[in-house]
Amino acid sequence: MNIKKQKINRQIRANEVSIIGTDGEPLGTFALPEALEVAQDRGLDLVEVAPNSNPPVCRLMDYGKFKYKQSKKAHEAKKNQKIVHLKEVKFRPGTDLHDYDFKLKHVIRFLEAGDKAKVHIFFKGREIVHREGGMRVLKRVADDTEEIAMIEQQPKQEGRALIMILAPKGHKKKA
8 A cells, every 4th residue: 555645534524435344354334424333433544455445445444453564564675675786896917916906805895895896997098999808807817706707797898998897796794
């Protein structure tokens, strides 16, 4: 049920409504004032659940309690979801071995933490003519991380850069 679009009690504009009880059994069709009286006698609200049917269907429920349970359910769902961040590591086509190893450790750490890694090769000046140097670096990163990562986005050129996105294979989160 959508909380925002539901009409309750006096907001209902139909002359006649079909009522469903608290445990799901149909109580019958009543005139609106009579249906409101039935709800008030039981200490509940009359909530329109199917406005397009003829006559509209209303349910007897404690609307405040219903809204509270819905908000708690939404809060739990939000609490249990995993947020994946996209971490970026920048390389150059001529990155030396030590610098490459250092940056590769960062990529591996990000992937093991459950985050995605964006490998960014930036070209300066005329280096852009020799794209294959950047592609070699990307292939090497992909080969070095193939046990823990899969390529989510194949290398593509965006302006003066080559970009590849790696996603972790396992969903294990290290503490």
